[in-house]
Amino acid sequence: xxxxxxxxxxxxxxxxxxxxxxxxxxxxxxxxxxxxxxxxxxxxxxxxxxxxxxxxxxxxxxxxxxxxxxxxxxxxxxxxxxxxxxxxxxxxxxxxxxxxxxxxxxxxxxxxxxxxxxxxxxxxxxxxxxxxxxxxxxxxxxxxxxxxxxxxxxxxxxxxxxxxxxxxxxxxxxxxxxxxxxxxxxxxxxxxxxxxxxxxxxxxxxxxxxxxxxxxxxxxxxxxxxxxxxxxxxxxxxxxxxxxxxxxxxxxxxxxxxxxxxxxxxxxxxxxxxxxxxxxxxxxxxxxxxxxxxxxxxxxxxxxxxxxxxxxxxxxxxxxxxxxxxxxxxxxxxxxxxxxxxxxxxxxxxxxxxxxxxxxxxxxxxxxxxxxxxxxxxxxxxxxxxxxxxxxxxxxxxxxxxxxxxxxxxxxxxxxxxxxxxxxxxxxxxxxxxxxxxxxxxxxxxxxxxxxxxxxxxxxxxxxxxx
Amino acid sequence: xxxxxxxxxxxxxxxxxxxxxxxxxxxxxxxxxxxxxxxxxxxxxxxxxxxxxxxxxxxxxxxxxxxxxxxxxxxxxxxxxxxxxxxxxxxxxxxxxxxxxxxxxxxxxxxxxxxxxxxxxxxxxxxxxxxxxxxxxxxxxxxxxxxxxxxxxxxxxxxxxxxxxxxxxxxxxxxxxxxxxxxxxxxxxxxxxxxxxxxxxxxxxxxxxxxxxxxxxxxxxxxxxxxxxxxxxxxxxxxxxxxxxxxxxxxxxxxxxxxxxxxxxxxxxxxxxxxxxxxxxxxxxxxxxxxxxxxxxxx
Numbered sequence: 017x018x019x020x021x022x023x024x025x026x027x028x029x030x031x032x033x034x035x036x037x038x039x040x041x042x043x044x045x046x047x048x049x050x051x052x053x054x055x056x057x058x059x060x061x062x063x064x065x066x067x068x069x070x071x072x073x074x075x076x077x078x079x080x081x082x083x084x085x086x087x088x089x090x091x092x093x094x095x096x097x098x099x100x101x102x103x104x105x106x107x108x109x110x111x112x113x114x115x116x117x118x119x120x121x122x123x124x125x126x127x128x129x130x131x132x133x134x135x136x137x138x139x140x141x142x143x144x145x146x147x148x149x150x151x152x153x154x155x156x157x158x159x160x161x162x163x164x165x166x167x168x169x170x171x172x173x174x175x176x177x178x179x180x181x182x183x184x185x186x187x188x189x190x191x192x193x194x195x196x197x198x199x200x201x202x203x204x205x206x207x208x209x210x211x212x213x214x215x216x217x218x219x220x221x222x223x224x225x226x227x228x229x230x231x232x233x234x235x236x237x238x239x240x241x242x243x244x245x246x247x248x249x250x251x252x253x254x255x256x257x258x259x260x261x262x263x264x265x266x267x268x269x270x271x272x273x274x275x276x277x278x279x280x281x282x283x284x285x286x287x288x289x290x291x292x293x294x295x296x297x298x299x300x301x302x303x304x305x306x307x308x309x310x311x312x313x314x315x316x317x318x319x320x321x322x323x324x325x326x327x328x329x330x331x332x333x334x335x336x337x338x339x340x341x342x343x344x345x346x347x348x349x350x351x352x353x354x355x356x357x358x359x360x361x362x363x364x365x366x367x368x369x370x371x372x373x374x375x376x377x378x379x380x381x382x383x384x385x386x387x388x389x390x391x392x393x394x395x396x397x398x399x400x401x402x403x404x405x406x407x408x409x410x411x412x413x414x415x416x417x418x419x420x421x422x423x424x425x426x427x428x429x430x431x432x433x434x435x436x437x438x439x440x441x442x443x444x445x446x447x448x449x450x451x452x453x454x455x456x457x458x459x460x461x462x463x464x465x466x467x468x469x470x471x472x473x474x475x476x477x478x479x480x481x482x483x
Numbered sequence: 484x485x486x487x488x489x490x491x492x493x494x495x496x497x498x499x500x501x502x503x504x505x506x507x508x509x510x511x512x513x514x515x516x517x518x519x520x521x522x523x524x525x526x527x528x529x530x531x532x533x534x535x536x537x538x539x540x541x542x543x544x545x546x547x548x549x550x551x552x553x554x555x556x557x558x559x560x561x562x563x564x565x566x567x568x569x570x571x572x573x574x575x576x577x578x579x580x581x582x583x584x585x586x587x588x589x590x591x592x593x594x595x596x597x598x599x600x601x602x603x604x605x606x607x608x609x610x611x612x613x614x615x616x617x618x619x620x621x622x623x624x625x626x627x628x629x630x631x632x633x634x635x636x637x638x639x640x641x642x643x644x645x646x647x648x649x650x651x652x653x654x655x656x657x658x659x660x661x662x663x664x665x666x667x668x669x670x671x672x673x674x675x676x677x678x679x680x681x682x683x684x685x686x687x688x689x690x691x692x693x694x695x696x697x698x699x700x701x702x703x704x705x706x707x708x709x710x711x712x713x714x715x716x717x718x719x720x721x722x723x724x725x726x727x728x729x730x731x732x733x734x735x736x737x738x739x740x741x742x743x744x745x746x747x748x749x750x751x752x753x754x755x756x757x758x759x760x761x762x763x764x765x766x767x768x769x770x771x772x773x774x775x776x777x778x779x780x781x782x
Contacts, residue, residue: 238582
């Protein structure tokens, strides 16, 4: 069988195909079909010749297999220091082999590559900092994922995820109507406690356009309300776009390059349409990487920048706290040990390490903030990055991957973990589910709302109850 | 009477009392009953395909078969009540329970939500990430009255004959008052307007307490008396003590079959709000259904 009904080389582009693939329980038929999926070796080799640029070629050639990257990889450490888990070994066993064989690889090899690309590497890019040649295996694995996706060898959930983006322009089936309605709902639900609270949709020339993660609209719209409350208190002139609001990119995890470009263009189109002065994205790591760090290149923007200055949520929040537009009540500062999860995607990939610590300095009573070790750009992946969290097939491997973060958190002694990234938040939630240790975890928004001083004119004007 | 009642149920014994009242009310007052159940909380990074089953906490893969099975289970659980109920729909969802209850209540524009006080299982790891119980969050944000039935013994439903409306004179209490009054008028039952003078954190001389009781009774009459219209079957009373204890006590003494009060907490964090909140304590202790009204929309 060259291509299956569910598992094939075509990305999902129709609602029908999406529902069909979704209805396949746990991807059983999908993975069964994958075993029969023919590798289009000519197409694979052509793709490599067309897309593999000199940097990757050089990296593959100059890697001396010295092993200095070994200890940098948390998956290597968590998996009993298995030599096969050394980053350089992983990439040579997969991409290296495909290139060496000029694309002439078989089905079994491609499936092995898929296992390695999605369950042995989270594209966290940590190893890149330890390589004497500056080789970044995370980048190479992202490239490998693209090749695998184009041949149909991609985990079921990510095939669906990329399809969701293509069909609904969001990683979940949130339509424009659902989204706009959710904004109205959240403004309405919170209007009593926050008189004048609005979630303005499609306001042109606002100071800020806010973009977010579809999971917020779908499953925990409180997050949208919290963002609105903080914009409201800070006195921002802000808006959300009715289209192009979804900032995440499961296509990035899936290796769906074409989909990546489509996603980021939705956001950029919204920016061009509404002309905000700046854009702020939610507390999400990969969404920021997709829209701000890699997105401009996918979109073919020559300056390598999004159409307007684009801030991660931590940048906006730090600015508000620094300038006093949001003030923290000193009496409410956190007085328990608290630690901070550095998200690979905006800390290692963009260097937003000090700004998150600046935020912590406003929120936490001196002496109560404990760093994980290592931290900042040397911090480990949460264990669920790169799509690892969402793939059922690799759940056992993901659970092992969580162990490094577990140890790091336990070593701090903190019971509260601040995780300003959806993926990290999820991984830490799952960590507590898999290996209960009595910790709590939080995004920044609810913490700040709990701790900020609300100006009197923004408080509800209800009469006092009894004396 | 209320036209659309949403019964939010886990299908577990903890919600049987609420179910009993909901079915009884729907039948008695010819309302449409929406039987709503949240099948599970999404796992795997909030993708849909796998959820942690609300009841068993096991990871299950969500598909048509599973949802059909859940629906069948609900039908079996409530087989007896459903026999007598001719206007109902079963609605299922996945997600965080409080959020999905609020979503469906909004989408269906229901007139009342009826639910138990808790799911009967507090071990769910998700509740830690989303502090506060489902009830707290629903009661706080719902636009319609939320009726809670904490246990089966509180679910006797022979219609309403005596309503206790407890007030702290807050803005939210106005909506609760309107609702209590319209219920009392509609069912032609007695109504007690009640306020509890909180003396738990103060040391007051007996004479001060008595003076306050007198002035508060006057305040109750002054505030609510003119709003009673042609409804005469009411009394006002003020007792001193711990508010929730006094509310439960007067309900018992008056043999009330419904307590109405506002959720009324200024605390934004539900985890904090739930601590010692009068509403929560009344719900847990009252021997009759408790309706919380926070908003003017559906009264």
